[in-house]
Each structure stands twice: as C-alpha cells, then as structure tokens.
Amino acid sequence: xxxxxxxxxxxxxxxxxxxxxxxxxxxxxxxxxxxxxxxxxxxxxxxxxxxxxxxxxxxxxxxxxxxxxxxxxxxxxxxxxxxxxxxxxxxxxxxxxxxxxxxxxxxxxxxxxxxxxxxxxxxxxxxxxxxxxxxxxxxxxxxxxxxxxxxxxxxxxxxxxxxxxxxxxxxxxxxxxxxxxxxxxxxxxxxxxxxxxxxxxxxxxxxxxxxxxxxxxxxxxxxxxxxxxxxxxxxxxxxxxxxxxxxxxxxxxx
Amino acid sequence: xxxxxxxxxxxxxxxxxxxxxxxxxxxxxxxxxxxxxxxxxxxxxxxxxxxxxxxxxxxxxxxxxxxxxxxxxxxxxxxxxxxxxxxxxxxxxxxxxxxxxxxxxxxxxxxxxxxxxxxxxxxxxxxxxxxxxxxxxxxxxxxxxxxxxxxxxxxxxxxxxxxxxxxxxxxxxxxxxxxxxxxxxxxxxxxxxxxxxxxxxxxxxxxxxxxxxxxxxxxxxxxxxxxxxxxxxxxxxxxxxxxxxxxxxxxxxxxxxxxxxxxxxxxxxxxxxxxxxxxxxxxxxxxxxxxxxxxxxx
Amino acid sequence: xxxxxxxxxxxxxxxxxxxxxxxxxxxxxxxxxxxxxxxxxxxxxxxxxxxxxxxxxxxxxxxxxxxxxxxxxxxxxxxxxxxxxxxxxxxxxxxxxxxxxxxxxxxxxxxxxxxxxxxxxxxxxxxxxxxxxxxxxxxxxxxxxxxxxxxxxxxxxxxxxxxxxxxxxxxxxxxxxxxxxxxxxxxxxxxxxxxxxxxxxxxxxxxxxxxxxxxxxxxxxxxxxxxxxxxxxxxxxxxxxxxxxxxxxxxxxxxxxxxxxxxxxxxxxxxxxxxxxxxxxxxxxxxxxxx
Numbered sequence: 001x002x003x004x005x006x007x008x009x010x011x012x013x014x015x016x017x018x019x020x021x022x023x024x025x026x027x028x029x030x031x032x033x034x035x036x037x038x039x040x041x042x043x044x045x046x047x048x049x050x051x052x053x054x055x056x057x058x059x060x061x062x063x064x065x066x067x068x069x070x071x072x073x074x075x076x077x078x079x080x081x082x083x084x085x086x087x088x089x090x091x092x093x094x095x096x097x098x099x100x101x102x103x104x105x106x107x108x109x110x111x112x113x114x115x116x117x118x119x120x121x122x123x124x125x126x127x128x129x130x131x132x133x134x135x136x137x138x139x140x141x142x143x144x145x146x147x148x149x150x151x152x153x154x155x156x157x158x159x160x161x162x163x164x165x166x167x168x169x170x171x172x173x174x175x176x177x178x179x180x181x182x183x184x185x186x187x188x189x190x191x192x193x194x195x196x197x198x199x200x201x202x203x204x205x206x207x208x209x210x211x212x213x214x215x216x217x218x219x220x221x222x223x224x225x226x227x228x229x230x231x232x233x234x235x236x237x238x239x240x241x242x243x244x245x246x247x248x249x250x251x252x253x254x
Numbered sequence: 255x256x257x258x259x260x261x262x263x264x265x266x267x268x269x270x271x272x273x274x275x276x277x278x279x280x281x282x283x284x285x286x287x288x289x290x291x292x293x294x295x296x297x298x299x300x301x302x303x304x305x306x307x308x309x310x311x312x313x314x315x316x317x318x319x320x321x322x323x324x325x326x327x328x329x330x331x332x333x334x335x336x337x338x339x340x341x342x343x344x345x346x347x348x349x350x351x352x353x354x355x356x357x358x359x360x361x362x363x364x365x366x367x368x369x370x371x372x373x374x375x376x377x378x379x380x381x382x383x384x385x386x387x388x389x390x391x392x393x394x395x396x397x398x399x400x401x402x403x404x405x406x407x408x409x410x411x412x413x414x415x416x417x418x419x420x421x422x423x424x425x426x427x428x429x430x431x432x433x434x435x436x437x438x439x440x441x442x443x444x445x446x447x448x449x450x451x452x453x454x455x456x457x458x459x460x461x462x463x464x465x466x467x468x469x470x471x472x473x474x475x476x477x478x479x480x481x482x483x484x485x486x487x488x489x490x491x492x493x494x495x496x497x498x499x500x501x502x503x504x505x506x507x508x509x510x511x512x513x514x515x516x517x518x519x520x521x522x523x524x525x526x527x528x529x530x531x532x533x534x535x536x537x538x539x540x541x542x543x544x545x546x547x548x549x550x551x552x
Numbered sequence: 553x554x555x556x557x558x559x560x561x562x563x564x565x566x567x568x569x570x571x572x573x574x575x576x577x578x579x580x581x582x583x584x585x586x587x588x589x590x591x592x593x594x595x596x597x598x599x600x601x602x603x604x605x606x607x608x609x610x611x612x613x614x615x616x617x618x619x620x621x622x623x624x625x626x627x628x629x630x631x632x633x634x635x636x637x638x639x640x641x642x643x644x645x646x647x648x649x650x651x652x653x654x655x656x657x658x659x660x661x662x663x664x665x666x667x668x669x670x671x672x673x674x675x676x677x678x679x680x681x682x683x684x685x686x687x688x689x690x691x692x693x694x695x696x697x698x699x700x701x702x703x704x705x706x707x708x709x710x711x712x713x714x715x716x717x718x719x720x721x722x723x724x725x726x727x728x729x730x731x732x733x734x735x736x737x738x739x740x741x742x743x744x745x746x747x748x749x750x751x752x753x754x755x756x757x758x759x760x761x762x763x764x765x766x767x768x769x770x771x772x773x774x775x776x777x778x779x780x781x782x783x784x785x786x787x788x789x790x791x792x793x794x795x796x797x798x799x800x801x802x803x804x805x806x807x808x809x810x811x812x813x814x815x816x817x818x819x820x821x822x823x824x825x826x827x828x829x830x831x832x833x834x835x836x837x838x839x840x841x842x843x
Binding site for chain 1: 402405406409410411412413414416417420421423424425426427428429430431432438
Binding site: 344358360362479522526 | 585632633637649653655659823
C-alpha cells in the first residue's frame with residue numbers, strides 16, 4: 001500500500017488551474033522526485049499535501065486515511081513534515097530552539113505543567129533537548145546551536161530546515177528544493193543525508209528539485225509536472241528518455 | 255506580610271512606596287502585553303480594557319458582595335481572561351494592524367460600557383474600594399508572575415508562542431495549532447491585565463472609566479516596546495523606566511509629556527528593538543568568556 | 553427626521569473621510585498607522601483659528617493657510633520621526649514613534665493654547681435652508697461640497713498625474729519603485745503633505761461646524777477616522793471615502809435611533825463586525841496567504 005496517494009487532485013486559484021487531475025502514489029520508503037519547469041504546480045502540490053490548501057477536487061490519502069481538509073498542524077502531527085523552498089526558519093531564535101520547536105508535535109506537555117514546571121515536564125524538556133542535539137549533530141550544525149537561525153549561511157539554513165522537520169518524527173518527509181543555493185560539495189553531502197534519513201530513520205521522502213544530477217541520482221521514481229498536469233512518471237532512466245519530458249523540460253541536450 | 259508591610263512603611267517614604275507599588279502593578283500588566291505582542295507577535299493596543307474589567311469586577315465583588323481580597327482579584331482576572339478569549343477569536347482571521355484596530359475598538363467599547371454601567375457608578379466611577387493592595391502583596395504577586403512567565407517561555411508552549419511570532423506558516427507545519435496558541439496567549443495576557451487591574455483598583459481606592467482609556471493601553475504597550483519585545487527582563491526594565499519617567503520629569507512640570515513623546519521617538523530611532531530586545535544572556539556570557547547557556551528568550 | 557439624520561451623518565462622515573484618506577494613503581505606501589494624523593487634524597483646526605482671530609484673514613484664506621501649514625508639519629514629522637526608522641526597524645517601532653509624535657503634538661498644543669475649548673468667531677453665516685421638510689445649514693453644504701471637491705481632486709491626482717502614478721507604484725512595491733528610479737523619499741514626503749492638508753481642511757470645517765476647538769480633539773477623531781479607513785479597506789482611497797461616509801451615517805443613525813450614551817462604541821462595534829465578516833475591509837483586496 002502506498003504511504004501517500006493523490007487521487008485526481010485539482011487546484012484552482014480564481015479560475016487559474018494550477019493542478020489538473022494529478023494522480024501520484026508514493027510507495028513506502030521510496031525516494032520520490034517531482035520535477036518540472038517553474039510554475040508547473042510542484043509547490044502547490046506540497047501545499048496541498050501539508051494542508052495549506054484544500055484541493056478543489058480530488059482526494060488525498062495518507063496511510064490509508066483520507067486527509068482532505070485536515071488542518072496543517074494536524075497533518076504534521078499525523079507524520080508529514082516538510083521544508084520550504086523559500087526558507088522559513090524562526091529567524092530570531094537560536095538554531096537549537098528551531099529544532100526544539102520542531103519537536104512540538106511529538107511532545108505533549110500542556111499549559112499548566114509548563115507553568116508549574118512539573119517533573120513530567122522537566123523530563124520531557126530533557127528528552128526534547130537530547131533529540132534536538134542529536135538531529136543537529138546529524139545535519140552537522142551542532143557547533144552552531146546557539147547562533148540565531150538568521151545568521152547561518154544559506155546551505156546551513158536548508159540543513160536546519162531538514163533537522164527541524166525530522167524533529168517531528170515524520171513517516172513522510174517533503175523536501176522543497178533542498179539543494180537550491182548549495183555548492184557541489186554540499187549537494188553531495190545532502191544526497192548522503194537524504195539516503196541516511198531513509199535508511200536509518202525509515203522515512204519516505206518526496207522531493208521537488210531542479211538539480212537533475214541530484215534527482216536522477218537518488219530518486220527511485222520520478223513524476224514530471226507541466227502546466228499542472230502530470231506528463232510522465234517512471235524510473236530515472238525512463239524519464240530521461242521520455243519524449244515529452246525532453247521536449248517540455250529537460251531540453252534537447254539532456 | 256502585614257508585619258513586613260508595617261516595617262516597610264515605617265522606613266520608606268510614602269511617595270517612594272507609592273511609586274514602587276505602581277511599578278509592581280505595571281510589571282504585571284506589561285508582562286501580559288509582552289506575552290501577546292512581544293512573544294506571540296499579535297499586536298494588542300487595548301490592554302487597558304482587560305485592566306478595567308479586572309478592576310471593576312474585583313472592586314464590585316469586594317465592595318458589594320463581600321468577597322475576600324484574594325478571591326476578588328482572582329475573579330477579576332478570570333473575567334478578564336474570558337474577554338481575552340473573546341477578543342482572541344478575531345486573531346483566527348485577522349493579523350497585524352487590523353487586529354490592533356479590533357483590540358483598540360474592543361477596549362473603547364468596554365470603556366463606553368463602564369461609562370454607562372450603573373453598578374460601577376457610571377462616569378463618576380467607583381469610590382471607597384477597600385485599600386487591600388500593599389507593597390508586599392503587589393511584589394509577591396509580581397514575583398510569582400515573573401517566575402511563571404519565565405517558566406512558560408522556556409517551555410514547549412512558550413516556544414510555540416515564539417514560533418508563531420517568527421513564522422506562522424512554519425509553526426503550523428511544525429504541528430503547532432496556531433489558532434489555539436494565539437487564543438491561549440490572549441487569554442493569559444488578559445488574565446494578567448485583569449489581575450493588574452484588580453491590584454490597581456484595591457490600591458487607588460477610586461476608579462473611573464477614564465483611567466482605562468486608549469492612552470493607558472499605549473502607555474503599557476510602550477513599556478514592552480521600550481524594554482524589548484519578548485524579553486522578560488526588558489519588559490520589567492521598560493515598566494520601571496516608564497513608571498519612573500513621569501516622576502523624574504516632574505522637574506520639567508508641564509513639559510513632562512512633551513519630553514515623554516520626544517523620548518519615545520528618539521528611543522525608537524536609536525534603539526528600535528528596545529533596550530534589551532536583542533540582548534541575550536548567551537551573547538553576554540560569550541563576551542565575558544563563559545559558555546553553555548540556553549534560553550528561548552531573545 | 554430620517555433624511556435630516558442622513559444629511560447630518562454624511563456631513564460628519566465626509567470629515568471622517570477627509571482624515572481617513574491621510575491614514576490610508578500613508579498606510580498604502582509605508583504600512584504605518586500614522587498615529588500623529590489626528591493631531592495634524594487638530595493643528596489644522598488651531599492654525600485656521602489663529603489665522604482668523606489673530607491675523608484677521610478671511611475664512612477661505614485661513615482654510616488654505618491651515619492646509620499649507622499642515623502640509624509642512626506633516627512633511628516635517630515624516631522627516632524627523634519616521635524616515636530615520638524606515639527600512640532598518642520593525643513596523644512596530646515606527647508605530648511607537650508615531651505615538652510619541654502624537655503625544656508630543658497634543659502636549660505642545662496644550663502648552664500653547666491651554667486645555668479649554670475655543671470657538672471660531674462667526675465666519676460662516678448661520679443660514680439655514682429648507683427643502684420640503686428637510687432643514688440644513690450653510691455649513692453642512694460647504695462641508696459636503698468642499699469635501700467632495702477635495703476627494704475628486706485627490707482621485708484625479710492619483711490617477712492622472714505623474715506623481716500620482718509614482719504614488720501608486722510605491723504602494724505596490726516600494727523597493728521595485730526605487731529600482732525603477734522613483735525618488736521614493738520624495739513620494740512619501742508628498743503623500744504625507746497631501747494627507748495632512750486634507751486632515752487640516754477637515755479640522756477647520758469640523759471646528760466651525762461643531763463650534764469647538766481643543767487640544768485633544770484629534771484623539772477620538774483620529775481613531776474613528778482610522779476605523780473608517782480600515783472599514784473601507786486600508787490602502788484603498790475610494791475605500792477610505794466610503795468607509796468614512798458610512799461610519800458617519802451609521803454613527804449618527806445609531807445615536808438618533810438607539811442611544812446617545814453609546815455614541816463612541818457604535819463606530820467601533822461596526823468596525824469589529826465588518827472585519828469579522830470581511831477581514832480585508834469593504835473595498836480592500838483579499839491577500840491570499842502565500843506559502
């Protein structure tokens with residue numbers, strides 16, 4: 001059974017059809033790539049999956065459950081975490097706090113126990129901190145944990161977003177252009193990191209990316225969007241040789 | 255506490271005692287605003303409305319229904335908290351300046367309500383409120399409020415508040431129920447407003463709707479902005495400075511408010527983040543050569 | 553009765569609209585609630601009074617003089633209290649700075665003129681007209697006509713002139729306007745000047761109409777006018793006009809048919825209701841949240 005199924009998803013913005021009857025199934029523990037030219041609807045798709053938009057038509061099935069119209073924070077709690085194309089960190093908070101906030105969904109201390117500092121709350125705080133430190137070490141930001149998030153370099157900010165998303169202990173992780181603005185070395189590191197996340201943490205990964213080298217290297221399956229429609233889906237090899245994909249996106253040289 | 259109060263009033267000049275009591279009350283009020291505006295980032299410009307609800311509720315309960323001081327204070331604070339929830343609800347749909355306008359409007363409506371409220375003495379106000387509030391009560395309450403605030407802001411809930419201020423979308427994607435959290439912030443902030451109002455009423459002996467006008471809300475908001483948004487030490491400092499400022503400026507008599515206005519402009523030009531808004535203990539320690547401190551409070 | 557109240561409401565509403573325009577134009581460009589705007593309105597009323605009483609000029613010149621004076625005042629405030637903050641600090645600090653200016657100006661006027669209420673000498677003959685059963689005064693006509701002229705003039709300026717085009721560009725995107733070679737500071741300064749002149753015109757006319765000038769007259773008028781701007785959809789010029797007029801009419805009607813003791817609450821009650829139903833105001837554009 002696929003972890004996530006998009007069935008006939010369409011999204012309209014005031015008459016403009018951003019997505020048109022898109023069907024995608026993401027298999028458990030896959031690394032699934034979505035590619036396509038700018039404005040093809042990739043980020044819109046992410047926003048639908050994470051509950052920021054309710055699709056005009058179609059349904060969204062996560063782990064066998066219809067999650068159409070479920071609020072963003074509840075979807076996150078169900079186990080879908082994401083990063084953002086235009087980085088959205090908590091800028092004026094420390095790197096560590098950014099990740100600790102990511103733990104919100106998997107911790108449960110309420111208002112009064114926080115206020116009173118009950119033992120259960122202190123215990124949970126300790127766990128949260130350990131988890132945050134572990135994740136920061138994983139993405140290589142442990143040394144910077146006290147910096148303000150806004151003071152990190154661009155590539156580091158992308159890594160921090162991944163750490164924050166992982167703090168949610170998701171079963172599905174959406175990465176929106178994770179390699180944008182990274183240099184070759186960082187991209188190689190990122191690929192290792194993505195594989196490691198899938199392998200060690202048992203997380204399915206859905207990613208949007210423009211860097212073809214990265215996509216073709218790590219994705220087992222790729223869907224191609226163009227003007228809101230899915231024009232192809234298959235293994236990297238199939239996609240590379242698909243006529244329509246070459247025509248609309250990859251270009252003749254690819 | 256009575257004994258301590260007696261000792262204190264023997265050694266401290268009544269004028270200074272009065273200022274210190276007002277500082278304590280203002281710290282409580284300003285911490286409420288800090289929670290809503292400074293930490294959660296929802297601009298409120300009608301805190302005096304919450305204050306007046308607490309003041310009137312507690313005063314009427316203790317004058318006409320014989321409630322004990324503590325119970326009257328709590329009832330006033332709870333009543334204000336209920337209004338906080340009601341006013342927090344528009345935050346579901348509004349933000350920024352629109353929300354600010356709703357809070358101003360709600361506070362004005364509350365003020366006009368009290369102007370026409372028979373049990374509250376209408377425009378004349380309410381006189382003869384028992385003077386229960388003393389130096390000790392104010393400062394004991396203030397210290398508890400500061401302690402709880404510090405606890406809250408360093409917890410999961412407090413971090414969720416900061417997250418909403420920093421980036422609401424990312425907060426929602428991190429499983430934070432932003433709606434519930436914003437209403438919670440309003441509720442707690444209003445509770446503190448009502449608590450401060452009750453303390454104020456039981457200190458001043460006399461209250462009247464004009465005590466809780468728009469300028470009062472602004473004066474309280476200024477304490478937070480001046481001290482540093484989201485920072486507890488900053489808010490406390492801001493409350494101290496702005497309670498003392500009118501007293502210190504007494505030398506310039508009628509030019510007092512003129513200086514006050516100019517001071518705000520100058521401060522905002524030279525310290526737009528407030529006095530302590532961008533000071534972290536961590537950075538200070540780093541400068542002093544120490545390490546390893548953590549705090550959410552920027 | 554109804555038509556008379558409607559006319560009273562429109563008269564009050566057109567003065568709200570004049571003040572609201574200043575709020576909305578400034579907000580449209582720099583996203584700042586110019587809290588000192590109510591005080592500019594008050595200064596306008598006093599400047600007119602000063603010109604009439606001490607310089608003995610006629611009322612038309614006094615009105616124009618007050619407008620010119622407030623233009624300079626508005627530009628001066630922008631230069632001293634807002635421009636140094638622009639771009640490098642949060643909107644909230646700019647707001648606090650505006651509140652500082654507001655406190656400064658009202659206190660300054662208390663020092664200059666004391667708190668008691670002053671009156672304009674009889675500058676407009678107290679004619680009243682009858683049209684069927686409808687009674688109205690000359691001053692009401694003047695307010696309605698002159699406000700209409702100012703608003704049409706403003707609309708023409710914004711839509712047809714070069715500087716109007718620059719203003720519209722700045723309200724779309726300040727940075728882009730700057731990159732296109734628009735002198736952003738000049739446009740902002742100009743916006744403050746125009747908004748302040750309109751407020752001054754409102755101040756002088758209201759002062760004559762209600763026969764009262766006092767240093768704190770700007771606070772409540774400013775709040776109501778800002779409500780009007782928000783009601784109409786902040787940033788929208790026609791919105792401010794419609795918001796002002798409807799707020800004035802509803803307030804007068806509320807007082808006439810409900811209760812006068814809740815006068816000040818009516819305007820805010822309406823505002824809150826409208827915002828809850830239509831968060832962007834009557835004519836404001838819906839900004840969908842960008843993720």
